[in-house]
Amino acid sequence: MANKKRIGVHVGTGGGVWTAVDRAVAAGANTFQIFSASPRMWKASPVKAADAAKMAELRAKHDVGPVAIHASYLINLCSQTESVRDNSTKAFRGEVERALALGAEYLVLHPGSWKGLTREQGLKLAAESIEKAIEGIDFAGKNFRILIENTAGAEFSLGGKLEQVAELVDCLKACAPVAVCLDTCHVHVAGYDIVSPDGYIETMKLIESTVGFDVVKVWHCNDAKAPMGSKLDRHEHIGEGTIGAAAFCRLLKEPKFAHCAFIAETPVDAPGDEARNVGVLRTLAAG
Ligand SMILES: [Zn+2]
Numbered sequence: 001m002a003n004k005k006r007i008g009v010h011v012g013t014g015g016g017v018w019t020a021v022d023r024a025v026a027a028g029a030n031t032f033q034i035f036s037a038s039p040r041m042w043k044a045s046p047v048k049a050a051d052a053a054k055m056a057e058l059r060a061k062h063d064v065g066p067v068a069i070h071a072s073y074l075i076n077l078c079s080q081t082e083s084v085r086d087n088s089t090k091a092f093r094g095e096v097e098r099a100l101a102l103g104a105e106y107l108v109l110h111p112g113s114w115k116g117l118t119r120e121q122g123l124k125l126a127a128e129s130i131e132k133a134i135e136g137i138d139f140a141g142k143n144f145r146i147l148i149e150n151t152a153g154a155e156f157s158l159g160g161k162l163e164q165v166a167e168l169v170d171c172l173k174a175c176a177p178v179a180v181c182l183d184t185c186h187v188h189v190a191g192y193d194i195v196s197p198d199g200y201i202e203t204m205k206l207i208e209s210t211v212g213f214d215v216v217k218v219w220h221c222n223d224a225k226a227p228m229g230s231k232l233d234r235h236e237h238i239g240e241g242t243i244g245a246a247a248f249c250r251l252l253k254e255p256k257f258a259h260c261a262f263i264a265e266t267p268v269d270a271p272g273d274e275a276r277n278v279g280v281l282r283t284l285a286a287g
């Protein structure tokens with residue numbers, strides 16, 4: 001079913017990157033997210049052509065997509081320290097190259113931390129670093145986007161406010177294939193209300209007037225352990241946190257986001273948790 005709603009989960013790649021497709025399918029997902037290298041190490045090996053081919057074959061067989069890759073947590077493209085920025089820029093180029101080699105549609109990026117600088121300087125550096133990282137890469141004919149993710153709004157973290165995500169997209173859209181990933185937990189703990197019906201309407205208006213609906217390609221679906229506005233990024237199982245099932249039900253059925261992939265990054269506390277969260281999202285989307 002080509003236009004079946006895309007609901008999935010972040011899965012592991014142990015045993016080969018292509019095994020992610022099997023894990024996603026086993027979890028009942030028809031879209032998924034992975035890391036293309038260890039998210040806590042600078043070193044990464046290039047994608048093997050045979051692995052990419054196997055992934056493409058399995059995706060086609062099971063109708064799985066889009067595929068999102070989450071960039072390494074070490075990358076900070078707006079660091080005040082030049083050496084960190086350089087390493088981050090090189091590492092991000094590697095992320096883009098691996099994403100393209102794997103045929104992934106999306107590469108999700110946290111904009112970074114501007115500690116020691118001003119927010120404006122941070123924004124400028126993030127945009128410059130991304131532009132530098134993708135220099136010379138030909139995106140023509142590729143169904144690929146770098147997705148700027150909103151963050152939980154911790155001090156110095158760029159992208160806690162929707163306006164900052166929009167600004168970065170605006171800075172980059174002339175030179176890079178950019179779009180947006182919004183995370184329900186980050187939206188909520190950053191202080192935007194998606195829980196009360198009135199708050200939801202207000203937050204939707206704000207999304208429309210900042211990033212816009214069409215540019216949002218992925219919703220990371222995570223319930224939250226911490227209260228709204230707490231700036232604490234702790235993901236919870238869908239329906240068991242401070243966001244709650246009703247808010248996910250509303251979001252999953254939002255016509256403005258019918259084009260989006262909904263991907264959980266929920267905790268894995270017990271075997272089968274990926275499938276359980278995908279199942280809950282699927283039920284809420286249908287309910
Ligand atoms: Zn996320």
Ligand SMILES: [Zn+2]
Pocket residue numbers: 183185186233234235
């Ligand atoms: Zn998070």
